[in-house]
Amino acid sequence: MTHASDAVPTPDPRERRFAALRRCDRLLSGVRPQNLRERLAALATDAETAYDLDQRPDIYGDGVVRALEQRVAELLGKPDAAFFPTGTMAQQAALQCWAERSGSRTVAMHPLAHPEVHERKAYSRLSGLHAVWPTTAPRIPTAEELRDSGEQFGTLMLELPLREAGFILPSWEELVAATTALDGTHVHLDGARLWESVYHLGHSLPEIAELADSVYVSFYKTLGGISGAALAGPEDFVRDAKSWRHRYGGQLFQQWPAALSALAGLDRELPRLESYVGHAKVVATALAEAVADTPGARVNPEPPHTHQFQLWLPHPAEALNEANVRLAEEQGLGLFGPWGGRDLPGLSMTEVTVASAALDWTPKEITEAMTAFLTYL
The missing domain is CATH 3.40.640.10 (Type I PLP-dependent aspartate aminotransferase-like (Major domain))
Incomplete structure (x- = not known):
């Protein structure tokens, strides 16, 4: 006889996604998630050149x-x-x-x-x-x-x-x-x-x-x-x-942790943004081609105006989120952030953010990864 206490707890979807994306070999959208220890270590490293750490808080x-x-x-x-x-x-x-x-x-x-x-x-x-x-x-x-x-x-x-x-x-x-x-x-x-x-x-x-x-x-x-x-x-x-x-x-x-991370971000990211915006057009074109035969699917806007844009697919958000996590867990490819339902019936949307992790993706690799993602649906 199975007792309720013996049942395997259902993992929190956010924790499952966090763990899967941290272990990914490659990320197309966003940045690799960090745990608290990693975030603290990164701040300590970046802040060394962002501000004089011998100053008082x-x-x-x-x-x-x-x-x-x-x-x-x-x-x-x-x-x-x-x-x-x-x-x-x-x-x-x-x-x-x-x-x-x-x-x-x-x-x-x-x-x-x-x-x-x-x-x-x-x-x-x-x-x-x-x-x-x-x-x-x-x-x-x-x-x-x-x-x-x-x-x-x-x-x-x-x-x-x-x-x-x-x-x-x-x-x-x-x-x-x-x-x-x-x-x-x-x-x-x-x-x-x-x-x-x-x-x-x-x-x-x-x-x-x-x-x-x-x-x-x-x-x-x-x-x-x-x-x-x-x-x-x-x-x-x-x-x-x-x-x-x-x-x-x-x-x-005191707000020194937030201020230090902001100064570090200005130093680190501002010089990279032009490459992000440029590569977002490459990513958007490849994704649009990969879903060209899917009714209702689209990239918005095409081409993107910044390094962020929307991708719409005609599937329930729950199915897309599950496919996203399974692709990350089983193939080490993290393609998207969360999917959600919006105002268009029958469609779900995710926001794609092209950052440093995406810069080495070629159009062929993006198309192949998107094809693999769609097989999970």
Whole structure:
């Protein structure tokens, strides 16, 4: 007789995937997962060249945190910057500051923007702001749409790239037109992934940031940091943003691990991003060819605008996740991150991130690995 206590426990899907990808010989999307010991060792190694480790730890934002803020301000060509423990908090502070200056509690943003999709409507629940959508098309609004939105707003927030639409970026001309469409409107850039956007836009970080009054950037999405973000803009804006950071509970006693990992990420990843963006086009083309005969399958956008893009397949997410883990466990090939269901019936989507581990994959190897992946379905 079998007792309940004798049953083999079902492994946690996240733990199973973590273990499988760590043991993979090759990864196509993302970076190899690290356990805590490996992450600590990597931080200690990278930080040796990122900052003087003989200095004392930061206290409420001085020291290494202040060095990081100054580095970001210089990279973006802004007078100053403030470190935030989360991007969600940074966005709230930015929108609050511009609402106070403009006298308007209305913000124009996209319905797929991060505050709408991933922040539980914090701008409304915590800040009392109201959002308008100049467009629902999967792109930034045009100058005409902004001028004809039918409702006045004091702040325009643009997400570059627009992740939920497929990491979509405008052309430089479209971005200039949108940011200069309305006089007296403050422009805030959600630039969580701005670092890798310069290649599609064809302009430098300071040139892009100059189009906006404030810019938010992330330290973990592309740079591989532990956590954290920065908000850059005029000195008086940054001073006020720091006051809102304190009010929101972001005035942490010490944040040196996150700041060190951010500095290390800037040193390590910024020089590599152009190669990631270039190879993403190779990867996307190979994947598109591998699924060309599968109804409904597609790469979005094709070609990618950054080193990230979406892959859609006509299979349930559960089956795709199982195939992904089995391919990693049995053949040592880690192709994708998690799959999920979205708004298109019968299709599931994964986000492909081309980083250093993917650079040595040839189109033939990608096609062969994709063929092997599909056999598990």
